[in-house]
Amino acid sequence: MQSGFACFFRGPDYMRFDWPANAASVGYPKPIGPNWHTSGDFTHDLDGEITGLRAFGAKAYLFRTVTTMVNRDGRRTSSGGFVVNAPVYCRYDFNREVVDNTVTDPADVVGQWNGLFPLLDAGPAIELALDRIGGAETAAAATPLDPATLTAFAHHFMTLSPDTTVVNTVRDRLRQIRERLTELPDRFRWTADLGFAATTTPGTLTEIGNEFSALIGRSVAEFMRLQKLINTADDAFRKAVKVDWQSEARDLYVKRLKEAKELTGALSEALRTVSTTLATYSEAVTTAKSHYKSRKVTEKKLSEVMSREATAITPTARPTAPYLTSRVPSRTRGSS
Incomplete structure (x- = not known):
């Protein structure tokens, strides 16, 4: 958790532990719902919390197992499916003290946390x-x-x-x-x-x-799809600007229309930048993997050469490479 604390959940309550003080915080346990601003399934019986990293460092992901019905594809359904125990989660924002996202379809939860739940x-x-x-x-x-x-x-x-x-x-x-x-x-x-x-x-x-759950390629494709979707709004904006109508609210309408167009333009550019950055990152990962593989091959070849040609000279070196001892000339054995 943030700020040197760890939380332990049980039933409808949670306990907070203060790492620097090496003791439980005063005034706990407290109820989950009003203090984490959660509702419904997320007010009790939480399985655990994962704090985000980097850009998501101010986020906490609260997980819970619920009994629900899913179809053959693992999607939540209201009828005709299979009753299972499955994970759901909500995302809590520490800075704003609100839950800003909830995912209750098991297929989406497992897909977004690739490999975590089987583990x-x-x-x-x-x-x-x-x-x-x-x-x-x-x-x-x-x-x-x-x-x-x-x-x-x-x-x-x-x-x-x-x-x-x-x-x-x-x-x-x-x-x-x-x-x-x-x-x-x-x-x-x-x-x-x-x-x-x-x-x-x-x-x-x-x-x-x-690489375990980066999903780089899928992320690039999704950002590009969103950018194209936003760009389709350009025609709608052009048509709206050409509409000539008279009203007391006309000036406000034109102003808001201009602001909306600027906002979607900025969002489109941001998505383009993100997709380009992710594509570059994907290429970098591929290159790094290639370099890593080449390094391992080089290390293996170097090891083979050393086993054939190298000579352990000092008493300190010989125990670390016993397979080389037989190659040391008799005049050097026992010398330093």
């Missing part, structure tokens, strides 16, 4: 899977097998009386699944200049980079 869902899914695998391992290790376990063997392995070999094979497979699950990361973070969309350190961390 967040992975945690509870892993915990649930480990719990069930652990229960299955315990049941398969029991002697004798209880009736429910025998029914499971009959259903999944087509045997009402599994022998020791079958039971041990199932237990071994369950162990392998558990080990694979425990290797999955239990946390993630955004890392600047990562060079990849995402990378994972087994059992530890998943890192996501700028």
